[in-house]
Amino acid sequence: MSRPPYRHFGRSLTPLPCDPDAPHRTYAFTEGGFTVEEEPQMERPGFPYDLKGAIQHERPELVGKAVAVRDHEWTYVWRLYEQPELYDRTKDPRERTNKAGDPAHAVIERRLHDAVLRWLVETTDVIPTVPDPRLPQVSLPVPGGGGGTG
Template identity: 40%
Template sequence: RRALAELLDIPATVAEIAGFELSEDEFGKSLVHLFASDEEHRETVLCEGGRRQSEKQCEDDNHSPDTLWWARTSVQTRIPEHTKAVMLRDHDYKYVFRYYESDELYDLKQDPEERQNLAEDPEYAGIIQHMKNILLERMIETCDVVPRTIDKRI
C-alpha cells in the first residue's frame, strides 16, 4: 500500500475503532478505510521537528561516550540538521524547508533515495512554490484552535 499518512492519523483511527468521538479539534484522518482498500488517504503529508539554535536545553550534552544515549545526544549537539525544519511530501516530490540551512527538494519517482537535491534548480521553482503554498495552508489550518467553551472569567 502506498497511501500517505501522518502520525496524527493514529488517534482518529483508534477513536473510530473504539467507537468514540474525539472531544478536541483533531486534524487526523482515520486510517480504517485503508484496511480493506488501496484508495487515497491524503494528497500530502506534513512533518515538523528540530529546535531553534538558542534552545540549548535540547543539546543534552552532559553524556559521555560510555553512556547509553551518547550516540544520539552527541549528534543532536554537534550537527545543524537537528535544527527547525518542516517537510511536505506527496507521491512525486519531497520538499524540506529548513530554518537555518538550505532547503531540499527531491523527485521521488526519479530519485527515491533522495540523493539529488533539486532545490536550487530553476526548473523546479514552480514545484517549490506550490509545496510552500500547501505548507503555509496546512500550518495555518492546524495552528492554534480557539477554545470551544467560554472562559468563566468573561
C-alpha cells in the first residue's frame, strides 16, 4: 500500500472489541465551523436547508470555529466567538449544565484546555510525506566554491 501524501492521525479501533484493555487514546477530538472571514465561501444550500444557510450567511459567528475534546467523563468545547463549555457527562449526559468557569472544576477545565492546545499544535501545519511536484529542482554552485559550512 502506498503512503498517503499527508500525515494521518487516526488509529485503528480493530483491537478494541477483542481486547477491551488494549491501549488507545485518552481523548477524542473534534473540530469544525468557519471563521467570519470565510462567510463568502460557505455554501448556499437549496431546500430544505435554505433557511439554515441564509442564517449562516447573515450571522456567520453562529457557525464559528470550535474544537472539542472528550475523555471518559468530560466534554470541553472551545469556541472562537463564544465562551468555553465544560460538561460532566457522568452527571449530565445531555450536556445541559456548563461548568466552564466554575472554580470547583478549574483543574479539569485546564487539563482539557491544555489537551486541545497540544492536539492542535501536534496536528496542524504538518510537513507533506511526499515532495511537492510543483517545486523546481535547484542546483546552484556554493558561493566561494567551498563545500559550505554545514
